[in-house]
Amino acid sequence: MQHQLKHIDIFRSLSDEALLAVSNHSQEMSYPKGTILIRADKIEPYFYILKSGIARAYSDGENQQINFWFGESGSVLFSFNSYINDKPGYENIELLEDCVLIRIRLIDLFNLYQANIELANWGRKMAERELIATERRLIDRSFKGAAERYQEFTDQSPALLKRVALKHIASYLGVTQVTLSRIRAGK
Amino acid sequence: MQHQLKHIDIFRSLSDEALLAVSNHSQEMSYPKGTILIRADKIEPYFYILKSGIARAYSDGENQQINFWFGESGSVLFSFNSYINDKPGYENIELLEDCVLIRIRLIDLFNLYQANIELANWGRKMAERELIATERRLIDRSFKGAAERYQEFTDQSPALLKRVALKHIASYLGVTQVTLSRIRAGK
């Protein structure tokens, strides 16, 4: 199926040939709001790219649920541990709105990585981009107070602020919902 | 120069051919304890692999210095922002002991990535491993208390505990040195 991958930002750097290779192994899917797309403790066989809608990744603890990631249009969605270690993961991914996604089987993606050097480097850069963003968040937790982290979130992701429940934003920022309420009240 | 890359863990998966290609562009270097190998705000032209010794990466803030990474034998050292974005970085890397390192110019490494699909996938997996480790640390900051994070550090990195100043371990764990002292005292 030849769907329009080339208009998706993450594929913009790819040649027509590489794009066709991906296209041949991918499908466009629609899921309703509330779908748990990826479940912790299961090996997730697909890699997804979000075309529209928003999603969150969270991990369940004994007393709490930690939301550690948000995805918007253009984000890549996958179970880290399935993708990297072929093992069940620690993250659940929930669609917070009706979503349209491109999906590709991990086994097909890995075959493409082995066969096409352009795609192998595309996958490398994707991991590198995620890595630098994640490390910055980790460092910011030490350097910046919760109020400052909230301010940056509102500056950088105003769309998420409007569309995502504050309880999820609170745990994304590393604080409780009560603390986030206090920050928002300016106290 | 044909030095013994194949005995370094991170290269273990590579074929002799790929190993030779890396070897042809890499050099073994020795630096004394205290060397600032990589400086923030400068583009760092080399990628390093630590053969022996230990190192730390830190970022300078207004009032504090945050240590966010430790490297042991087998670790890869590079300026994230130089490597990924070709821009000056935010991290300094200091050698905490006399170190032996393998270095390769980023430009050579990137050329290898473009020319050799095995190395492109090696670089991809390296970024993926770092990514999953970094994300777990971020999630652990929300799930686990400082005492538990310290306990895990001592369990997983007993060598670092002995060889690294506690003030660096404190900021690695995301607490002040006073808090770490309290945790160690069991109070």
Next chain:
DNA sequence: TTCATTTTTTAACAAATGTAAAATGTGAGC
């Protein structure tokens, strides 16, 4: 609308962590 459910805020108190300064420990070099 109205009702039920969920989300968000507020309050009171407890616990954890930070700050600053002093005391103690440690190791290198004389």
Next chain:
DNA sequence: GCTCACATTTTACATTTGTTAAAAAATGAA
């Protein structure tokens, strides 16, 4: 051993954040 410089611990107090519970506000379905 002594001294200096630096690392670590301790103390006292301030601040932030967490916990629990309840109230208020927002949301969505009938």
